[in-house]
Amino acid sequence: MGFERAVNIDELRAIARRRLPRFVFDYVDGGSEDERTLAGNRAAFERLRWRPRTLVDVSARSSETTILGLPAALPAVVGPTGLNGLDWRDGDLALARATAAAGLPFAMSTVCMSYIEDIAKVATRGLWLQAYVFRERAITDRLLDHAAAAGCDTVMLTSDFPVAGKRERDYRSGLLPKQRFTLATKLDILRHPRWLLSVATRKPRFVNVERELGPGRNVNEFVGHGMFDPSLDWDDLARYRDRWRGKLLLKGVLRADDALRAAAIGVDGVVLSNHGGRQLDSAISGMDALPDVAEAVGNRCAVLVDGGVRRGSDIAKAVALGAQAVLLGRAPLYGLAAGGEAGARHALAILAEEFDRTLALTGSRAVAELTRDLLA
Numbered sequence: 001m002g003f004e005r006a007v008n009i010d011e012l013r014a015i016a017r018r019r020l021p022r023f024v025f026d027y028v029d030g031g032s033e034d035e036r037t038l039a040g041n042r043a044a045f046e047r048l049r050w051r052p053r054t055l056v057d058v059s060a061r062s063s064e065t066t067i068l069g070l071p072a073a074l075p076a077v078v079g080p081t082g083l084n085g086l087d088w089r090d091g092d093l094a095l096a097r098a099t100a101a102a103g104l105p106f107a108m109s110t111v112c113m114s115y116i117e118d119i120a121k122v123a124t125r126g127l128w129l130q131a132y133v134f135r136e137r138a139i140t141d142r143l144l145d146h147a148a149a150a151g152c153d154t155v156m157l158t159s160d161f162p163v164a165g166k167r168e169r170d171y172r173s174g175l176l177p178k179q180r181f182t183l184a185t186k187l188d189i190l191r192h193p194r195w196l197l198s199v200a201t202r203k204p205r206f207v208n209v210e211r212e213l214g215p216g217r218n219v220n221e222f223v224g225h226g227m228f229d230p231s232l233d234w235d236d237l238a239r240y241r242d243r244w245r246g247k248l249l250l251k252g253v254l255r256a257d258d259a260l261r262a263a264a265i266g267v268d269g270v271v272l273s274n275h276g277g278r279q280l281d282s283a284i285s286g287m288d289a290l291p292d293v294a295e296a297v298g299n300r301c302a303v304l305v306d307g308g309v310r311r312g313s314d315i316a317k318a319v320a321l322g323a324q325a326v327l328l329g330r331a332p333l334y335g336l337a338a339g340g341e342a343g344a345r346h347a348l349a350i351l352a353e354e355f356d357r358t359l360a361l362t363g364s365r366a367v368a369e370l371t372r373d374l375l376a
């Protein structure tokens with residue numbers, strides 16, 4: 001089946017699974033340890049039930065909203081995912097183009113595989129840089145300087161990665177710990193000649209980190225070997241707040257007290273996230289944390305949430321519980337892997353259509369009408 005015929009995100013996932021070598025699919029799809037949190041992210045949406053308003057004239061509806069003060073077609077942002085260049089040739093650029101076409105902001109990962117400047121040219125509906133803080137702090141500083149020069153308006157600092165989560169699928173394929181693939185992985189790669197020719201022939205690289213490292217240092221040796229600084233703490237957040245003039249978000253919050261602390265430091269928003277179930281297994285999901293955090297934070301800063309969004313109705317549920325927007329992780333990635341830019345566009349179109357349909361079916365004409373009383 002071509003990606004055009006996929007009627008939902010799950011079907012795009014099935015196509016992505018066939019197209020990608022197993023080790024890439026597992027990298028995208030997998031979570032840490034027993035994948036309890038990965039499953040919990042879906043369960044948090046699945047257990048919510050609507051209490052729709054009836055007999056509302058919903059003939060005129062709008063999904064438009066503002067995210068951090070800027071207009072967006074939908075309360076959603078394409079969130080930061082590393083290694084997109086493994087899903088499709090120049091995957092970051094393809095995904096950024098699809099995101100802009102859908103009228104949404106695009107968040108690029110520190111470990112993405114296209115230059116910030118090139119992404120900035122195509123991410124015309126807003127570009128956010130997700131920043132990891134390296135042990136070698138100067139690398140992060142230079143990355144922020146490059147981001148500012150490229151016109152990126154928002155930095156999102158990820159705080160849930162003091163060490164990597166134990167992603168067991170990646171150990172099985174040989175991607176971890178040292179990219180020494182097992183024989184089974186190598187044979188499987190050979191069984192995907194299309195991928196081999198389009199993606200692997202131009203080995204995707206962590207070009208932004210590589211540039212900040214300077215000549216003579218091997219980025220592949222560097223990335224993934226305890227590179228991120230586990231000493232990162234609240235004082236650092238305050239320093240980044242002073243240093244970065246644009247909007248600043250903290251991603252990886254799961255508690256109201258932490259959200260309040262971040263707001264007091266002056267962040268523009270927090271992202272309730274467990275990193276898509278890839279870090280601490282058995283962590284609660286962002287959706288579990290959302291009601292408490294939204295109530296505690298009030299309008300001190302924006303509250304965003306991610307993890308497990310696979311339906312437009314999931315986006316609506318997050319908004320109804322108090323989120324300004326969601327981040328989309330795997331959903332557009334499955335589209336990207338299934339069909340490049342067009343596939344990612346298809347994924348985003350599915351979500352937008354489902355969101356609009358949910359507005360109508362819940363008796364809502366606008367994003368602001370998605371209120372908490374709609375959820376049982």
Ligand SMILES: Cc1cc2nc3c(=O)[nH]c(=O)nc-3n(C[C@H](O)[C@H](O)[C@H](O)COP(=O)(O)O)c2cc1C
Nearest residue numbers: 028079080081082109158275276306307308329330
């Ligand atoms: C393949 C993949 C790579 C990711 N890379 C990053 C990253 O580089 N930085 C980051 O902050 N989060 C990263 N994440 C986490 C996402 O930003 C997001 O929190 C998560 O995917 C949301 O869950 P979902 O995939 O179920 O939508 C990654 C997630 C995936 C699936």
